[in-house]
Amino acid sequence: MNGGPSGFNNAPVTKAFVIATALFTVFFGIRGGSSKLGLSYxxxxxxxxxxxxxxxxxxxxxxxxxxxxxYLLYFFRVFERQIGSNKYSVFILFSGFVSLILETILLSLTKDPTANLLTSGPYALVFASxxxxxxxxxxxxxxxVLGVHFSDKSFIYLAGVQLLLSSWKRSIFTGICGIIAGSLYRLNIFGIRKAxxxxxMASLFSRFSLPSLSSQSQPPRRTSPNLGRQARAYRAPMPSTTEPSEEAIATLVSMGFxxxxxxQALVHARNDINAATNILLEAHSH
Known part of the structure; x- marks a missing residue:
């Protein structure tokens, strides 16, 4: 398992978010004010x-x-590649907004004006992901390892647990709010997943991005016997004689295909990642 091709290729929103997070953290860290950024009543x-x-x-x-x-934000760039930069931006704003509402409710219940109850940082996006x-x-x-079973996803979970417990209660509360926000997005309340x-506005990132990927959920890694039939049924250009690039194949493999x-899907879609993704999803659905 990996996040697809290395770097921020086809993930401009993640790139901008990671840079902003690093700059803000370093800036306030140098000024000695990072410990005071946590939210309070x-x-x-x-x-x-x-x-x-x-x-x-x-x-x-x-x-x-x-x-x-x-590290987690960089890995989760795979979701921007999966649903496209536009919808991923919606996901970021939705998770941040919902988390802020939940954090506000939590602070209103404590009513302690002296304590920074919630730690700072993009916990909403990380744990929603x-x-x-x-x-x-x-x-x-x-x-x-030594009789303990792991998977290739274990290291991501371990990094998440480390971040969740980094400031104890202050980070646990914000992490839980992020998980709730991600769950609500997953449940598609108010049709948010289609927004x-x-x-x-999306074109602000266009000079960094490649074509967006499909907005469908990632299926399990498998080969469908219906792939050929669905590829022919899908309204895409005639198959290309050009061999698909390894980068395009790696992008689809990173999504679980x-x-x-x-x-095969890229050949039928003339190396169009969007069309190839739709072919694979249709084949999987059957």
Whole structure:
């Protein structure tokens, strides 16, 4: 299991988010203010510090959290490649907004104006991403160490646990809010999974991006006997004689498709990743 091709290819939103998180964390860390970025009852209900609401969504409060968080954000770029940059931007805003509402409710229940109850950082996006990671990313390898069984997903879970426990209660609360937000997105409340930004807003990232991928959920890694029939039924251009690129194949494989099936779909779709993804999804559905 991997996040697909290395780097931020076809993941411009993730790239921008990772850079912003790193810059904000380093900036406030140098100024010695990162430990004060956690949200408190006073920030929301008394002084209403809007700037703190925004900054706390990006800047981690410690170097340990920064490294763990950036590693997870970088890995989860696979979801942007899967649903496209436009819908992934919606996912980021939705998870952040829902998490903020839940955190506000939590702070209103404590009513302690002196304590920073919630730690800072993009916990909403990180832990919301664990929902599709758990449900959609298949296990492709299992192994044992000293009698303990692991899978290729174990290291991602371990990094998540480390981040979740990094500030104890302060980080556990924010992590749980993120998981709830990701679950609500998964349940498609208000049809949120079909929501998109206007094209002129999405084009802000267009100079960094390749064509967006399908918005369907990632299927298990398998080869379908119906692939050929679905490829012929799908309204796509005639098969290409050009061999699909290894990068395009790797992108589809990272979404859980079988390598041979991915190659065949790309041939039928004339190397169009969008069309190839639809062919594979239709074949899997049958």
């Amino acid at each position: 006073q920030d929301i209900f008394e002084k209403f510090r809007i700037w703190k609401l925004i900054i706390s969504a990006f800047a981690f409060s410690s170097t340990t959290e920064l490294f763990s968080g950036l 664990f929902v599709p990671f758990f449900l959609d990313i298949p296990v492709t390898k299992r192994f044992g 998109k930004f206007p094209e002129f 079988d390598q041979n099936a991915a190659r």
